[in-house]
Amino acid sequence: MTVVAMGMPAVRTGRPAMDGRPDTPLLLDRYGRVARDLRVSITEKCSLRCTYCMPEEGLPPIPADELLSTEEIVRLVTLAVRELGVHEVRFTGGEPLMRRDLERIIAGCHAALPDTPLAMTTNGVGLEHRARGLAEAGLRRINVSLDTVDRDGFHRLTRRDRLDSVLAGVRAAIAAGLAPLKVNAVLMRETLDGAADLLRWCLDAGAELRFIEEMPLDADHEWARANMITAAELLDVLGKRFDLTEAGREDPSAPAERWLVDGGPATVGIIASVTRKFCGDCDRTRLTADGRIRSCLFSDQEYDIRAALRSGATDEGIAELWRGAMWNKSAGHGIDAAGFVPPERTMGAIGG
Ligand code: SAM
Ligand code: SF4
Secondary structure, three states: OOEEOOOOOEEEOOOOOOOOOOOOOOOEOOOOOEOOEEEEEOOOOOOOOOOOOOOOOOOOOOOHHHOOOHHHHHHHHHHHHHHHOOOEEEEEOOOHHHOOOHHHHHHHHHHHOOOOOEEEEEOOOOHHHOHHHHHHHOOOEEEEEOOOOOHHHHHHHHOOOOHHHHHHHHHHHHHOOOOOOEEEEEEOHHHHOOHHHHHHHHHHHOOEEEEEEOOOOOOOOOOOHHHOOOHHHHHHHHHOOOOEEEEEOOOOOOOEEEEEEOOOOOEEEEEOOOOOOOHHHOOEEEEOOOOEEEOOOOOOEEEEHHHHHHOOOOHHHHHHHHHHHHHOOOOOOOOOOOOOOOOOOOHHHHOO
């Protein structure tokens, strides 16, 4: 196997080790997990600069010829579903709305895979103008990332004054039938005081709010375990305004613990991505915007699927490379281990 020296992450171009792998078409790993959920990052560009994600100047641009094209994305997504047993596909970035061909990507995937749920994670900037077209193209679900409804707080956190556009985007997506719409908020000390206002806004808009623990994937490397907000702190703040009753998980492997708000049926969720390790249940595989397979957010090992694609590999050849990449997936993220080193790529460069 060739390891190309590009600094970190280690990009592999040869065939991954398949020792001991049973003969199955699925994306099985050595620990018995099967990846069914594909995250596809389609760009490194973004309209915001969230402090927990991007550097102020944005990520270094991916040269146009290194970015997967519309047709390449459609081919890889189709292959992942048909040959590798993927059940759900989520487009992300960077900000997926920054790609002008997003509707064509969705339409191409939907035409090839009419029964596969296509979803997108977006910051919602400009979504109001595209929600209907995306729904018509075949997008089925949408998560909007929104941490606060306080305009100054939003501006400070994202380094952009675009709150109104995001709020309009959420409303437009719900009106376009992209429901149930989930709002994801990163749990941060700066926005904790406004958490109840955010929940109120989401309840009124008809969106389901989930808080997610901040992970050490920020470009500025400022994450510190000691700064993390606990679920108890958040529930304390929300409990001053709402009556919360524990409602458990949608199903045992669902990431969010949920609380009924004021007797329900609306709920608020907490995804404890750091303090509660989900690695044992992980069913994700990731494709980066520059065409690499990444089996784990926290592992710097990547496999160059773009090179295979562009050197004329068959669907079966690409599928085998993908299977091998997943066979070599690491057991877990190790955030709690002494000497943990965050991965080279930040959240915006991997795709959340
Ligand atoms: N730009 C889109 C958005 O913000 O939804 C999609 C890409 S973004 C990287 C995907 C998700 O990752 C967002 O919900 C964002 O809040 C989350 N995220 C980014 N950095 C994070 C971090 N350090 N810890 C936890 N979540 C993070
Ligand atoms: Fe952009 Fe999403 Fe990262 Fe915020 S979280 S900077 S919106 S990619």
